[in-house]
Amino acid sequence: MGGILEGKRILVAGVTMDNSLGFAAAKVAQEQGATVLITNFGRALNITKRIAKRLPVEPPVLELDVTNEEHLAGLESAVREHVDGLDGVVHSIAFAPQDALGGNFLNTQWPDVATAVHVSAYSLKGLSMAAMPLLKEGASIVGLTFDASVAWPSYDWMGVAKAGLESCARYLARDLGPKGIRVNLVSAGYTKTLAAGAIPGADVMGTIWGERAPLGWDVEDREATGLAVVALLSDFFPKTTGEIVHVDGGYHAMGA
Template sequence: MTLTGKKILVFGVLTENSMGFQIAKSVQERGGDVIVANAPGRPSSIMGRIVGRLPKPPIACLSADITEDDDLAALAKGVGEHWDSLDGVVHAVAFAPSDALGGNFMNTPFESVSMAMHVSAFSLKSLTAHVLPLLEKAERASVVSLTFNATVAWPVYDWMGPTKAALEATNRYLARDLGPMGIRVNAVDSGPITTMAGKSIPGFESLAEAWPERAPLGWDTADASPVADAVAFLLSEDARAITGQVLHVDGGFSALGA
């Protein structure tokens, strides 16, 4: 599998153990070039420091509020200043207010649910729509997002569960609409990884601890590379006939009933 010559935008690069960083690293290791992006302010500042640990410097470090159309338009313009086409986009973004997590499902106000949905699900459509003119100029392009199995209810995950279900549905509808343009849209369902986002979920440790015991292949919550490599596969020509799918990269956990 190679990504030589591929131009990939990775939105959601933060710390070295973040999924966005590991995906950017995997893309570069396979010969691709990356532009990295994150939210303005502290996330962008952290990203600017951490990208020095990538195998090679990114083409650019950009920032945008993924819930603001003006910011996303500026992001697309910034990408266009470096590249005249775009082979892939990675959406590694998720957020929910604290009152939408940790066992508070029945008491979460709509305002918090709305924010979680906007940042974590609707933004996949928004980001894709703003860079679509660049994706259309590629011979074949790919959009990949990250999910956490939304077919079942999880302890402590609360409103992020319905939010990921919305993300997975958005993935399918984008695949329907963009397929005729030669653009694939897929999601990767990851087992729990000890990222900053994961650690922000109250009770995350108890959920993650059960995974290595139940997954047939085992699972290392500190190792994001299997997930990052699967994303790289979906960005590659090897996945040219795959779209609208959720690829489970969880050590086989989702295959078991009990």
């Protein structure tokens, strides 16, 4: 018996290390029957090509910088070298310069803010539009966020960018819904990843998460997030769009 993504073609954009949430989503997607393609760019591309071998099936690795218009314009042809279309896209992309993180909120200059917003929020729209010629009715776009409804220690302008990402997903859901395409986000709890390690002092959140999450929380567990992403990519949520699904042990619902 096949999995819930049997026969589906999924692009996971933004996989670097095997401890990333994007890697977890790609792994679960393959385990559930999908044909998966992954992306990265620049110096990280070679790392991704090595990491790809750790997936159950080694996937094609495409070069894609979501801030590069030429890369976005060439995405369709790059994907079609491997599959004839896409049933789903995962946006696992975020970046902010160091000056935009770590308690420097009041002093961060616009160029660094602009980078954070472009890579971490606007890119969801750019990636979605680049993938549009490949997506059929019923396709699903899923992004990864970190709860932007509150201010977090050290997260600073990345938190602002994630708020933009969450708003962007709602507007995309509005405009792509008539085309039969769903757009949702998964809000993961604090997880030890390469991205999290780049945020000064963010590890304090890992200490308190397990104490306050009613279901408990393991900062090393990425599979729970991968499972939620795959569920949203599947046909099990045909009328769900513009939603944020929390995978955080229930932390977001607790007042204290």
